[in-house]
Amino acid sequence: MEAIYKTPKTLIDTPTHYCPGCGHGIVQRLIAEIIDEMDIRGKTIGLAPVGCAVLAYNYLDIDMCEAAHGRPPSVATGIKRVHPEKIVFSYQGDGDLAAIGTAEIIHTANRGENITVIFVNNAVYGMTNGQMAPTTLINQKTLTTPHGRSEKNDGYPLRVCEILSVIDGSRFIARTSITSPKNIIKTKQLLEKGFKTQIQEKGFSLIEILSPCPVYWRMSSVESLKFIDKEMSTTFPLGIFKDWESRN
Amino acid sequence: MSEKVILAGLGGQGMMLLGRLIAQALMLEGKNVTFYPSYGTEVRGGTAYYHLTVSEEEIFSPVIEEADTLIMMNLPSYLKFKGFLKPDSMLFLNSSMIDKIENEMNIDVYRIPATKIANNIGNVVASNMVMLGAYNEVKNLVSIPVFLSCLKNVLKGRKEPFYEVNKLAIERGAEFVRKY
Amino acid sequence: MTSTEKNKKYLLTGNEACAEAAIQAGCRFYYGYPITPQNEILTHMAIRMPQVGGTFIQVESELAAINMVYGSAAAGARTMTSSSGPGISLKQEGISYLAGSELPCVIVNIQRGGPGLGDISPSQADYFQAVKGGGHGDYHTIVLAPGSVQETADLVFDAFDLADCYRNPVMILSDAQLGQMMEPVVFNKKCKPNLYKKDWALTGADGRKRNIIKSFYPVKGELEKFNAKLQKKYRQIKAEEVRYEEINIENADIVIVAYGTCARICKEFLKKGQSLNVKVGLIRPITLWPFPADIIQKVSERVQAILTVEMSAGQMVEDVRLSVSGRCPVHFYGRTGGGIPTPKEILKKISEIVSVREKVTCTT
Ligand SMILES: Cc1ncc(C[n+]2csc(CCOP(=O)(O)OP(=O)(O)O)c2C)c(N)n1
Numbered sequence: 001m002e003a004i005y006k007t008p009k010t011l012i013d014t015p016t017h018y019c020p021g022c023g024h025g026i027v028q029r030l031i032a033e034i035i036d037e038m039d040i041r042g043k044t045i046g047l048a049p050v051g052c053a054v055l056a057y058n059y060l061d062i063d064m065c066e067a068a069h070g071r072p073p074s075v076a077t078g079i080k081r082v083h084p085e086k087i088v089f090s091y092q093g094d095g096d097l098a099a100i101g102t103a104e105i106i107h108t109a110n111r112g113e114n115i116t117v118i119f120v121n122n123a124v125y126g127m128t129n130g131q132m133a134p135t136t137l138i139n140q141k142t143l144t145t146p147h148g149r150s151e152k153n154d155g156y157p158l159r160v161c162e163i164l165s166v167i168d169g170s171r172f173i174a175r176t177s178i179t180s181p182k183n184i185i186k187t188k189q190l191l192e193k194g195f196k197t198q199i200q201e202k203g204f205s206l207i208e209i210l211s212p213c214p215v216y217w218r219m220s221s222v223e224s225l226k227f228i229d230k231e232m233s234t235t236f237p238l239g240i241f242k243d244w245e246s247r248n
Numbered sequence: 249m250s251e252k253v254i255l256a257g258l259g260g261q262g263m264m265l266l267g268r269l270i271a272q273a274l275m276l277e278g279k280n281v282t283f284y285p286s287y288g289t290e291v292r293g294g295t296a297y298y299h300l301t302v303s304e305e306e307i308f309s310p311v312i313e314e315a316d317t318l319i320m321m322n323l324p325s326y327l328k329f330k331g332f333l334k335p336d337s338m339l340f341l342n343s344s345m346i347d348k349i350e351n352e353m354n355i356d357v358y359r360i361p362a363t364k365i366a367n368n369i370g371n372v373v374a375s376n377m378v379m380l381g382a383y384n385e386v387k388n389l390v391s392i393p394v395f396l397s398c399l400k401n402v403l404k405g406r407k408e409p410f411y412e413v414n415k416l417a418i419e420r421g422a423e424f425v426r427k428y
Numbered sequence: 429m430t431s432t433e434k435n436k437k438y439l440l441t442g443n444e445a446c447a448e449a450a451i452q453a454g455c456r457f458y459y460g461y462p463i464t465p466q467n468e469i470l471t472h473m474a475i476r477m478p479q480v481g482g483t484f485i486q487v488e489s490e491l492a493a494i495n496m497v498y499g500s501a502a503a504g505a506r507t508m509t510s511s512s513g514p515g516i517s518l519k520q521e522g523i524s525y526l527a528g529s530e531l532p533c534v535i536v537n538i539q540r541g542g543p544g545l546g547d548i549s550p551s552q553a554d555y556f557q558a559v560k561g562g563g564h565g566d567y568h569t570i571v572l573a574p575g576s577v578q579e580t581a582d583l584v585f586d587a588f589d590l591a592d593c594y595r596n597p598v599m600i601l602s603d604a605q606l607g608q609m610m611e612p613v614v615f616n617k618k619c620k621p622n623l624y625k626k627d628w629a630l631t632g633a634d635g636r637k638r639n640i641i642k643s644f645y646p647v648k649g650e651l652e653k654f655n656a657k658l659q660k661k662y663r664q665i666k667a668e669e670v671r672y673e674e675i676n677i678e679n680a681d682i683v684i685v686a687y688g689t690c691a692r693i694c695k696e697f698l699k700k701g702q703s704l705n706v707k708v709g710l711i712r713p714i715t716l717w718p719f720p721a722d723i724i725q726k727v728s729e730r731v732q733a734i735l736t737v738e739m740s741a742g743q744m745v746e747d748v749r750l751s752v753s754g755r756c757p758v759h760f761y762g763r764t765g766g767g768i769p770t771p772k773e774i775l776k777k778i779s780e781i782v783s784v785r786e787k788v789t790c791t792t
Pocket residue numbers: 050051052053069092093094095096097120122124125126127128133
């Protein structure tokens with residue numbers, strides 16, 4: 001059993017800055033494992049967002065680039081066009097991708113840009129202390145929705161996978177979660193599929209991961225996982241929305 | 249030698265091409281040129297105008313305040329730019345579209361029925377080249393073959409079939425003022 | 429145009445010359461969004477980039493454009509974007525990040541009238557934005573101001589070299605008139621894309637330590653250290669890269685400071701030796717940042733007055749005043765909102781300055 005718990009080579013062994021129970025650490029570990037297993041460390045370039053994951057380069061031992069808030073898809077495009085043979089991924093939160101960077105993600109998908117986007121949806125703005133995100137659920141309390149998100153004032157949670165899947169340029173679009181070992185394995189498979197989509201030059205891929213932020217959900221780690229399974233996945237159903245390998 | 253020309257007409261009367269040809273030909277003759285087109289919304293539906301300065305010396309401002317020559321293809325153009333004339337200016341009018349003007353300063357006016365001539369040779373769009381032929385004949389700027397080689401260059405590709413009629417238009421324009 | 433030959437004269441707009449020079453200088457990644465009066469740059473790039481195996485993308489916004497430039501610069505390539513007023517405002521965020529991550533690139537601003545949507549006529553009202561930062565933080569872009577179509581092409585070559593040399597964004601600050609007008613241009617400068625080694629670039633960490641491109645320094649003290657390093661670089665640029673043209677300044681009574689289109693207009697009467705009863709000289713800054721402060725200070729010690737002429741309500745004049753620091757009077761003549769100063773207007777201003785001077789000397 002020793003092999004399973006070995007730190008991936010691509011994961012830098014350093015104390016984490018993420019809160020206990022946070023999903024970012026799990027996702028980044030999965031990325032490191034995949035990079036090791038696919039043996040692509042030397043040709044992978046990652047984009048760190050502005051958000052709690054801004055320091056992703058402290059954990060992933062690959063060439064990495066910071067981007068302004070919401071702009072990773074554009075920066076990734078600029079890199080990929082220079083190095084089409086390299087594997088370029090962006091790592092983004094919900095505020096980054098679905099609020100300030102909405103135009104960038106839609107048009108990057110629409111150009112069919114051959115990159116992989118890893119979208120960590122935690123339904124809040126973590127880094128700025130827990131304000132409403134575009135993906136905050138109806139009635140969910142945040143710093144800026146003290147009485148819960150109201151449709152009337154704040155509109156509705158934005159379903160990114162559903163939107164992107166109707167864009168002609170997208171090739172692989174899926175939503176997953178990391179609430180159980182089974183879901184984590186599933187998430188890893190989907191992430192692999194995302195990288196595979198890129199390596200085989202199929203075009204734009206995005207994997208949305210429902211991820212806990214216990215601190216700003218004001219829940220315990222266990223409650224957070226339940227919240228995802230019970231509440232979040234109702235608004236954001238898990239599944240594959242578009243797949244170049246299947247016919248529909 | 250120094251020549252400041254304002255060219256103006258309706259969008260679509262080919263003033264851009266006319267000005268560029270003169271500029272290009274004179275550039276090849278070793279002159280300094282600046283060609284400053286009107287651009288953007290001004291052109292849409294309205295008057296397209298161009299400032300062309302040619303000189304042996306360095307050219308500074310591309311904007312003309314007093315013109316040596318006006319080449320005007322329609323009445324609104326003339327009305328807009330007559331204030332740029334000085335007593336020794338020359339005025340080339342497309343008389344097919346501008347019939348009467350008050351020549352207060354008593355300057356040299358050449359009335360060329362450019363649209364009519366172009367029509368007669370089968371392509372109304374070539375009226376700009378008729379003006380070119382006339383203007384060049386009067387001012388004696390460059391030899392016709394230089395213009396023709398520039399023209400050939402500009403019309404390379406898709407527009408090549410229009411070379412002959414444009415060439416003819418230049419000749420007719422020159423002929424017209426020779427008999428003037 | 430499918431290629432260019434050395435020493436051959438082409439009749440091109442400033443915008444076309446700018447785009448072609450970028451290609452000649454080895455730029456292979458251009459991203460842009462349409463806005464008048466710089467559209468000819470996009471059109472030219474759309475035709476030429478595929479011919480040279482480069483990338484042209486018409487993007488969804490200027491934000492996307494500047495961030496694609498950021499990506500391509502981080503990946504080690506020569507890259508450029510262009511726009512005018514409103515679009516350049518949108519790019520400011522990206523420019524600050526480029527400066528903060530020390531990424532080389534070229535940004536072209538074909539200035540038009542502002543503020544807001546303004547209009548599409550020539551202007552020099554983006555001077556503050558270009559030389560004083562524009563975006564957030566203590567940074568500078570190198571700002572080059574051409575005065576002709578030929579100089580536009582030449583400065584674009586230099587811009588790419590300067591950007592690579594200092595790992596810093598460089599802005600070409602031109603205007604609608606210089607961008608739209610056609611003049612003969614030759615492309616004689618050498619392309620030097622490999623002059624500076626880019627061992628910092630993101631290429632995949634194959635067989636080497638990984639590279640990180642970033643501008644975030646959350647650990648206390650780190651950011652101050654980084655800023656000190658930036659400032660040191662800026663001091664070096666100030667010491668080594670100032671460029672200007674001077675005309676008749678030795679014995680001048682009055683020296684005009686003007687750049688770009690305004691300088692051209694002033695040359696009109698300077699070179700033609702218009703009958704003035706004072707001797708007038710001209711300093712034309714070519715680098716607006718770094719600003720030619722030293723030469724302006726030097727002339728201010730001996731001239732009667734300095735006159736700054738701009739197509740703005742008075743922006744560069746503040747840098748002139750700083751350089752002069754009270755050694756002589758600094759006058760200003762400007763037009764805004766698409767107005768272009770005429771030689772007559774400037775001469776009138778000069779005679780006003782002279783007559784006031786004479787009155788003063790009479791009464792004292
Ligand atoms: C232009 C700009 N606006 C605002 C911010 C402040 N800011 C930093 S992170 C963030 C939200 C991050 O939320 P999200 O993308 O969901 O990431 P998370 O921290 O939740 O993982 C905001 C608003 C910024 N850095 N830049």
